[in-house]
Amino acid sequence: MKNEIQIDLQPVQTKRASEEIYNQIRQLILDGEIHPGERLPSERKMMDMMHRSRPTIREAMRMLEREGYIKIYSGSSGAVVQEINVDNAVQSLETIIQMKHMKIEEILEFRRLTECEAARVASERRTTEDLEKMKEILQRSENVLGEPEAFIACDLEFHLALADASHNAMYSIMMQVCRNVIGESLSSILTKGKKTEQKMRYQRILDVHKETYIAIKNQQGAEAARLMTVHLTNAESDILA
Numbered sequence: 001m002k003n004e005i006q007i008d009l010q011p012v013q014t015k016r017a018s019e020e021i022y023n024q025i026r027q028l029i030l031d032g033e034i035h036p037g038e039r040l041p042s043e044r045k046m047m048d049m050m051h052r053s054r055p056t057i058r059e060a061m062r063m064l065e066r067e068g069y070i071k072i073y074s075g076s077s078g079a080v081v082q083e084i085n086v087d088n089a090v091q092s093l094e095t096i097i098q099m100k101h102m103k104i105e106e107i108l109e110f111r112r113l114t115e116c117e118a119a120r121v122a123s124e125r126r127t128t129e130d131l132e133k134m135k136e137i138l139q140r141s142e143n144v145l146g147e148p149e150a151f152i153a154c155d156l157e158f159h160l161a162l163a164d165a166s167h168n169a170m171y172s173i174m175m176q177v178c179r180n181v182i183g184e185s186l187s188s189i190l191t192k193g194k195k196t197e198q199k200m201r202y203q204r205i206l207d208v209h210k211e212t213y214i215a216i217k218n219q220q221g222a223e224a225a226r227l228m229t230v231h232l233t234n235a236e237s238d239i240l241a
Contacts, residue, residue: 007034007041008049017052021060029069029081036083040070043078104182108239111178112232114171115159119212119228122165123221130165134213137161141206148191151202155190158209162228165216182239189238205231 007028028034041049046057061079064070070079122130137158144150156179163175179186191198208231215224 003039017050017056018059018063021046021050021052021057022063025060025064026067026069029084034081036081038081040079040081104185105240107178107181108232108236111175111182112229112236114174114178115163115232116225116228118163118166118168118171118175119216119224120221121168121171122162123216123219123224125167126165126216126219130161131213131217134158134161134165134216138206138210138213141202141209145199145202145206146195148198148202152187152190155205155209162212162216185239186235189235 025034025040034040040046040061043054043057043061046052047054050057061070061072064079065072068082068084071082072079137154141151141154141158144154159175159179160172163171166172190201193201208227212224212227212231215221215227
């Protein structure tokens with residue numbers, strides 16, 4: 001593990017001092033001033049630099065750890081900066097959406113606009129590997145039509161694979177965020193009714209997925225976007241009903 005780094009932290013004067021400390025250190029990490037694997041100054045040093053108490057420093061550290069920016073170790077190791085990954089970003093965005101109390105209608109509308117465009121872009125940029133991945137998911141979906149939990153997992157995989165095929169990381173991240181936020185509502189819709197009703201519903205979903213895959217494979221961007229628009233509009237109607 002690397003030695004403790006030397007950074008210049010400013011005294012904090014605001015009432016919400018822990019948030020200000022959190023923001024200072026977070027920004028240093030995002031700006032690349034502090035790198036993954038580096039150890040932050042000790043609590044005592046940060047108390048001296050920021051003119052704040054130990055509990056305030058510790059609360060800021062806990063906030064940074066919750067968001068995945070650092071890992072706090074017991075003993076002399078202290079707080080170590082972590083590699084930021086997609087899961088951290090997704091979790092942070094989910095937290096923001098929940099704190100803002102956004103309406104589900106807003107989330108569904110954003111998802112539809114974003115994913116339909118992702119389908120169009122995927123038609124232009126998809127690779128052989130992308131197509132193989134989507135095809136394999138469709139085959140597995142066919143095999144689990146009578147198994148709600150397995151089919152719902154395949155449904156999510158297909159939508160994520162479509163976003164990945166756009167080769168724009170923002171589509172993938174936002175697709176995952178939206179799906180996570182509405183996941184419970186979507187699952188309740190997909191599992192309602194008798195087994196025969198569920199299987200018919202899953203078959204309709206699979207049919208649209210297959211048609212979308214063919215459009216993407218044939219680089220028919222407008223058709224892929226149209227199919228995804230219809231697919232997600234129907235899903236919105238079911239959820240909001």
